[in-house]
Amino acid sequence: MRANSRDRDLRDRAAAVIPGGMFGHQSTRLLPDDYPQFFSRAKGARLWDADGNELLDFMCAYGPNLMGYADDAIDDAYVSRMRQGDTMTGPTGLIVELAEQFTRMVTHADWAIFCKNGGDATQIALMTARAHTGRKTVVLAKGAYHGAAPWCATRPNGVTPEDKANQVFCVYNDIASLEAAVAAAGDDLAAIFAAPMKHDAFTDQVLPDPAYARRARELCDSTGALLVVDDVRAGLRIARDCSWSAVGVQPDLSSWGKCFANGHPISALLGANKAKRAAAQIFTTGSFWYQAAPMAAALETLRRVRETDYLEHMEGLGTRLRDGLAERAAASGFGFRQTGPVTMPLFLFDEDPDLRKGFFWSSQMLKRGVYVHPWHNMFLCAAMTPADIDQALDAAEDSFVALKAQAGSLEPVAKMSFLLA
Amino acid sequence: MRANSRDRDLRDRAAAVIPGGMFGHQSTRLLPDDYPQFFSRAKGARLWDADGNELLDFMCAYGPNLMGYADDAIDDAYVSRMRQGDTMTGPTGLIVELAEQFTRMVTHADWAIFCKNGGDATQIALMTARAHTGRKTVVLAKGAYHGAAPWCATRPNGVTPEDKANQVFCVYNDIASLEAAVAAAGDDLAAIFAAPMKHDAFTDQVLPDPAYARRARELCDSTGALLVVDDVRAGLRIARDCSWSAVGVQPDLSSWGKCFANGHPISALLGANKAKRAAAQIFTTGSFWYQAAPMAAALETLRRVRETDYLEHMEGLGTRLRDGLAERAAASGFGFRQTGPVTMPLFLFDEDPDLRKGFFWSSQMLKRGVYVHPWHNMFLCAAMTPADIDQALDAAEDSFVALKAQAGSLEPVAKMSFLLA
Numbered sequence: 026m027r028a029n030s031r032d033r034d035l036r037d038r039a040a041a042v043i044p045g046g047m048f049g050h051q052s053t054r055l056l057p058d059d060y061p062q063f064f065s066r067a068k069g070a071r072l073w074d075a076d077g078n079e080l081l082d083f084m085c086a087y088g089p090n091l092m093g094y095a096d097d098a099i100d101d102a103y104v105s106r107m108r109q110g111d112t113m114t115g116p117t118g119l120i121v122e123l124a125e126q127f128t129r130m131v132t133h134a135d136w137a138i139f140c141k142n143g144g145d146a147t148q149i150a151l152m153t154a155r156a157h158t159g160r161k162t163v164v165l166a167k168g169a170y171h172g173a174a175p176w177c178a179t180r181p182n183g184v185t186p187e188d189k190a191n192q193v194f195c196v197y198n199d200i201a202s203l204e205a206a207v208a209a210a211g212d213d214l215a216a217i218f219a220a221p222m223k224h225d226a227f228t229d230q231v232l233p234d235p236a237y238a239r240r241a242r243e244l245c246d247s248t249g250a251l252l253v254v255d256d257v258r259a260g261l262r263i264a265r266d267c268s269w270s271a272v273g274v275q276p277d278l279s280s281w282g283k284c285f286a287n288g289h290p291i292s293a294l295l296g297a298n299k300a301k302r303a304a305a306q307i308f309t310t311g312s313f314w315y316q317a318a319p320m321a322a323a324l325e326t327l328r329r330v331r332e333t334d335y336l337e338h339m340e341g342l343g344t345r346l347r348d349g350l351a352e353r354a355a356a357s358g359f360g361f362r363q364t365g366p367v368t369m370p371l372f373l374f375d376e377d378p379d380l381r382k383g384f385f386w387s388s389q390m391l392k393r394g395v396y397v398h399p400w401h402n403m404f405l406c407a408a409m410t411p412a413d414i415d416q417a418l419d420a421a422e423d424s425f426v427a428l429k430a431q432a433g434s435l436e437p438v439a440k441m442s443f444l445l446a
Numbered sequence: 447m448r449a450n451s452r453d454r455d456l457r458d459r460a461a462a463v464i465p466g467g468m469f470g471h472q473s474t475r476l477l478p479d480d481y482p483q484f485f486s487r488a489k490g491a492r493l494w495d496a497d498g499n500e501l502l503d504f505m506c507a508y509g510p511n512l513m514g515y516a517d518d519a520i521d522d523a524y525v526s527r528m529r530q531g532d533t534m535t536g537p538t539g540l541i542v543e544l545a546e547q548f549t550r551m552v553t554h555a556d557w558a559i560f561c562k563n564g565g566d567a568t569q570i571a572l573m574t575a576r577a578h579t580g581r582k583t584v585v586l587a588k589g590a591y592h593g594a595a596p597w598c599a600t601r602p603n604g605v606t607p608e609d610k611a612n613q614v615f616c617v618y619n620d621i622a623s624l625e626a627a628v629a630a631a632g633d634d635l636a637a638i639f640a641a642p643m644k645h646d647a648f649t650d651q652v653l654p655d656p657a658y659a660r661r662a663r664e665l666c667d668s669t670g671a672l673l674v675v676d677d678v679r680a681g682l683r684i685a686r687d688c689s690w691s692a693v694g695v696q697p698d699l700s701s702w703g704k705c706f707a708n709g710h711p712i713s714a715l716l717g718a719n720k721a722k723r724a725a726a727q728i729f730t731t732g733s734f735w736y737q738a739a740p741m742a743a744a745l746e747t748l749r750r751v752r753e754t755d756y757l758e759h760m761e762g763l764g765t766r767l768r769d770g771l772a773e774r775a776a777a778s779g780f781g782f783r784q785t786g787p788v789t790m791p792l793f794l795f796d797e798d799p800d801l802r803k804g805f806f807w808s809s810q811m812l813k814r815g816v817y818v819h820p821w822h823n824m825f826l827c828a829a830m831t832p833a834d835i836d837q838a839l840d841a842a843e844d845s846f847v848a849l850k851a852q853a854g855s856l857e858p859v860a861k862m863s864f865l866l867a
Contacts, residue, residue: 031539035539035542038542038546039541039542039545041546041557042542042545042546042549042556042557042558043541043542043545043557043558043559044557044559044717044722044723044725044726045725045726047537048559048725048726048730048731049729049730049731049732049735049736050731051535051536051537051731051735051736053536061536062536062537063536063537063538063539063542064531064534064535064536064537064538065530065531065538065539066530066531067530067531067532067534067535068531072531072534072535074536075538075539082535084535085535086533086534086535086733087535087733088733089533089733089734090533090534094531094534095528095529095530095531095532100528100529103528104525104528107516107521107524107525108516108521109486109487109488109516110485110486110487110488110489110493110515110516111488111516111709111710112507112510112511112709112710112711113485113488113493113507113511113515114472114485114488114493114503114505114506114507114508114817115472115474115482115483115484115485115495116468116472116483116484116485117484117485117486117496118452118456118484118486118496120460120464121456121459121460121463121464121484124460124463124464125459125463128463135463136462136463136464136465137463137464138464138465138469141562141563141711141732141734142562142563142566142732142733142734143732143733144732145563148595148596151604152596152603152604152605153604154604155604155605155606156603156604161606161608173729173730173731173732174569174595175569175573175597176596178729179729180727180728180729182573182577182724182727182728182729183572183573183574183575183576183577183724183727183728184573184576184728185576185582185611185612187582187608187609187611187612188608188609190606190608190611191606191608257733282733283733288532288533288734289532289533290533290562290711290733290734290737290740292733296465301465302465303603303604304465304466304469305465305466305469306601306603306604307601307603307604307605308470308594308599308600308601308603309469309470309594310469310470310471310472310594311470311562311563311564311565311594312507312508312509312510312563312564312678312703312704312711312713313510313562313563313709313710313711314470314472315470315472316711319711396535
């Protein structure tokens with residue numbers, strides 16, 4: 026039995042002073058009941074929850090942990106810069122160096138604006154596209170996540186119809202629907218937004234069809250709209266470049282966040298020169314956007330991205346995990362779908378509409394010290410080792426056995442019943 | 447002659463990779479030409495620019511520097527927590543402790559949501575008010591700054607009319623205009639937003655009229671709308687509580703940012719219990735909002751706020767500065783207006799519509815090692831000493847003399863000519 030008394034105590038206190046007990050994507054409201062809400066420590070690929078239970082972590086902070094938690098060299102770069110001055114009355118030369126390094130690495134990019142939230146970067150992309158074109162309409166793929174600001178909010182509460190004006194939706198990878206959406210925008214198309222892959226929650230991930238990506242590029246070129254790839258979630262786990270470089274398509278703008286400073290708070294919009302004037306015309310800013318320390322951490326992270334095999338290492342581990350899980354799932358007789366890039370897997374069971382199998386199996390993994398997510402894509406990090414993957418595979422084998430023993434008698438997962446609607 | 451070759455070199459490089467050479471509020475585009483764009487170091491009340499020139503800094507990073515740059519105890523708290531894990535797959539218990547401490551300190555507050563940008567907090571306030579009331583319209587004071595998101599953007603580029611829908615404007619401190627705005631909102635009033643004082647750029651600051659604040663409270667009570675005080679800029683420099691506690695009015699929501707972790711990246715929305723259910727209904731989040739290290743820094747900063755005389759110390763210094771400047775300005779014969787709280791002064795010269803006097807005088811201050819702003823409110827910090835203020839007063843005396851010698855022959859400030867329009 027995992028200890029959880031500290032977590033329970035913290036939840037009780039949180040219920041008093043935090044709406045809903047916790048807000049946003051790190052709330053465990055839609056996770057199995059035994060998942061911890063609070064953590065105490067992290068190092069490399071491992072997390073310890075508030076009660077001290079050690080976990081091999083396949084969420085990687087929902088992405089930010091790219092090179093390993095509490096990476097000494099990256100954190101040293103952060104601290105060294107922080108002690109000299111961090112948030113000051115102006116930026117340091119690091120902002121220039123980071124813009125130079127990042128744009129050198131990302132093929133389509135000539136310039137950079139740095140911000141804090143991934144959603145800041147997507148918001149600035151939208152504003153830049155509107156300023157560039159003098160038009161308003163944006164084409165988005167239905168269900169795609171581009172942040173939690175009202176314009177792209179996934180929940181209606183507190184959001185007005187006007188917040189979501191000037192949007193036309195298409196279906197990801199469906200060229201005809203993309204063309205129809207662009208046609209519907211008429212002469213008002215400012216931008217096409219695209220996730221680098223379909224990485225929506227609760228559903229299989231889908232890799233981009235190169236023909237879809239090329240058609241999006243063509244439609245932008247023929248209309249003068251800007252093509253925006255939102256690489257906040259997938260950036261640096263698919264390529265050392267914008268993720269759509271893997272399908273041979275260069276956007277005009279790309280948004281980045283989460284992991285390019287290995288969890289230190291910084292995001293970015295990168296852009297091509299044709300959108301530079303528009304980007305200079307909008308006013309966008311934030312109290313901490315000029316912080317020097319996250320830029321120092323980003324420079325060290327990007328150096329590692331360029332100079333090490335971190336990506337091939339993660340891909341090798343991801344393939345080992347995928348193959349090993351497929352084998353064990355097949356042996357257990359479960360239809361077990363693993364989708365998305367191997368560095369960002371998502372697991373769903375066949376015939377599991379309210380996720381009762383997924384919840385049970387994930388809880389079994391947790392009991393065995395492996396933190397997986399039952400409905401959101403996961404993230405590998407470069408600090409993982411083959412032995413870590415083997416630990417996960419051993420846990421999975423036992424968890425499939427446990428699921429098989431219980432599968433006939435699983436209770437419905439009431440909190441996920443909205444998926445049945 | 448101040449050295450500036452490194453600054454010039456960085457500006458040249460920045461022009462190539464950053465739109466406009468720099469974005470947002472830390473761009474020096476609207477500052478005198480000799481103001482440095484880049485800095486290298488900061489400690490206590492002092493900054494060093496990229497060329498190593500030392501400056502006594504009255505901008506304090508536009509607010510975040512409350513206790514002194516690179517404060518050892520606060521930064522130690524940050525680093526110690528960071529090394530154990532910072533951005534992880536979930537929050538630590540520090541988020542609960544910080545919510546408890548902050549709400550205990552702020553009279554109206556029962557709960558907290560933590561975020562990164564000040565604008566995140568104002569955006570969440572707006573969403574919460576709309577979710578709470580089921581209405582859309584917000585009353586804002588004309589010219590007030592609540593962030594750079596499209597809904598409150600101060601520049602039209604990239605912003606649509608729909609972004610600014612459901613807004614009615616009043617004049618700060620003008621009760622009749624506030625009543626008219628509320629009447630214009632009809633039965634759709636979701637919130638009244640108020641800055642704790644009028645702290646708009648380019649114009650004299652104005653302290654809140656208690657009768658105006660009370661009327662805003664009454665109008666919210668009678669309509670069921672929420673009263674929001676945006677304390678991002680002024681918080682903790684007027685009171686150890688929401689700034690409107692100084693005029694005896696408690697809002698339902700208050701937004702905080704900039705300085706409550708002494709420059710480490712964190713902001714917050716604090717709220718009363720009546721708005722807690724609505725705050726739990728909206729979905730709001732960000733990649734780095736659960737970071738543990740800024741919360742550790744915030745706890746240490748708030749401890750100092752509670753346990754030291756930092757505020758009385760800053761007020762004493764602010765009064766010394768205000769009185770000393772008034773005396774020197776009078777001796778020089780200039781009409782020199784100092785407005786706002788003494789801890790957040792703003793300086794404007796009489797008969798100076800394009801700020802040519804202000805620019806010249808500010809440049810003279812800079813030459814003498816004192817960084818003041820010619821049109822934005824400034825910020826004192828607790829690391830300043832009476833000797834620092836005296837240094838500023840000596841510089842000011844000489845700068846008034848220099849201005850007097852040149853006042854008749856000052857060139858127009860072309861970049862500020864928009865103020866004449």
